[in-house]
Amino acid sequence: MTDDTTGQDCAPPRRAPAGAAVLREEVTVAIRAAVFAELAAVGYGRMSIEGIARRAGVGKAAVYRRWRSKLPLVLDMVSDVAADGLPVPDTGSLYGDVRALLDVSARALSHPVAAQIIPDLLAEAARSPELAAALRTALHDTQGGIAAAVVRQAAARGELPATTDPRLALDLLAGPLYWRLAVLRTPFTPADLDALTTAVVAALRAPE
Structure with a gap:
């Protein structure tokens, strides 16, 4: 039964x-x-x-x-999102990889459900260490792995120094997206994403 x-x-x-x-x-x-x-x-x-x-x-x-309560239920959902993650782009160039990643991430954050859920869960995480840890995995560790892969690929092609910090790449990629889409609720146009891609690539290539 x-x-x-x-x-x-x-x-x-x-x-x-x-x-x-x-x-x-x-x-x-x-x-x-x-x-x-x-x-x-x-x-x-x-x-x-x-x-x-x-x-x-x-x-x-x-x-x-x-699930015994809503907290482990939501933790399970967040862990699933982290496991799925986003695909690592491999376009053959740093600009292409950054542009592809920004496009996929912008579409994901612009989804009506994500736009409602992510800010709410981030606010709740301030009161729940367990939820905060799960969100770090879903929103930071997973994205950080993708950013690291993009940096490694670019370094292997000679487009970036091998010492490029993947954490900087993640900050440059995720920060503007979250600010515009989750805080200001202002959409990105294709031209906006082109300009942001150019800025991210230039910042990553800037001498230390």
Whole structure:
């Protein structure tokens, strides 16, 4: 038997005869989608297991069988985002790699759900060390790995010194995007991204 039923719980769930209940993948997928939708709609502070279950079309027990509360649930979602990450561009030039990465990142940050969720989670992270650590992985460590790969590729092509600091590359790439898209809520045009790419490349090539 499976553990999940649609709608609100009317009675305590029956135990699976073999011990642990079977967790249906489609129910897990629906709950995960509902978490993102709830975060975007009401924010972390007002998000509840009841609201997630209602949006997913399942009973609360289906959520609690997977996560004991909303914090580990959100931590799991953030970890998934970190695991997926963004692709490392390999266009054959530093300018092309930076431009491709800025384009993908700008589109991701401009997504309506991301635009609602990321600022809210960053504010909540000030009150939750666990959430702060998970966000560091999702928003810093993963992006940092991509920036490091771009720097390594450019150094191998002779476009950058081998001593170029990947952390500087990450700051130059992520800072303007977050400021414009998450703080000012002002979109980037293709011309804006071209100009930013030129500025990032020039800054990385500047002598130390």
